[in-house]
Amino acid sequence: MNFTASNDRTTKIITIALTALFVGIIAFEFFTFSDEAKIGAFVSTAILVVTYGAAYIYHPINYTLTDQDLIIHRPVSDVRYPRDTFELVERIPKENLKFTIRTFGVGGLWGYYGKFYNSVYGKMTWYLTRRDQLVLIKTTDKKTILLSPDDIDSFLTALRSAEPALG
Secondary structure: OEEEOOOOHHHHHHHHHHHHHHHHHHHHHHHHOOHHHHHHHHHHHHHHHHHHHHHHHOOOOEEEEOOOEEEEEOOOOOEEEEHHHEEEEEEEOHHHHOOOEEEEEEEOOOOEEEEEEEOOOEEEEEEEOOOOOEEEEEEOOOOEEEEOOOOHHHHHHHHHHOOOOOO
16 A cells, blocks of 8 residues: 655745855856866765765655555665564654654655654654654654655554554
């Protein structure tokens, strides 16, 4: 069963703004740098393109639930979590993520994904496209995963259908 994960307004604004900023920086450097300084423009362009490309290829697109796995689809590769390792599945309020620290991840460009930490949930891996519809999954191997499906109720029902004991 497939579940969409659309971007929230903040993600769209950040993505558009950073895209415009990156293009603006690149254009400014190539139009204003002297021929001797063009190597700097090429280096900074390469850094910006790699950064932007990495953010794009690892962002979550949607989620699929099979009988065995939860699959997070991304442009470059999918991430799979076996459903039989899920200990807890619950909807959480956005307020519980206040004072979260991004330890290695992206916070707005194409979504919110990567490694995060806060005092309520500890270490977490986020695969979010929005921050207002949050599903938390805890696994038997002590992983905490956050997802943001558009239809959160159907997603929770489908997740819990395989294992009625899940919260």
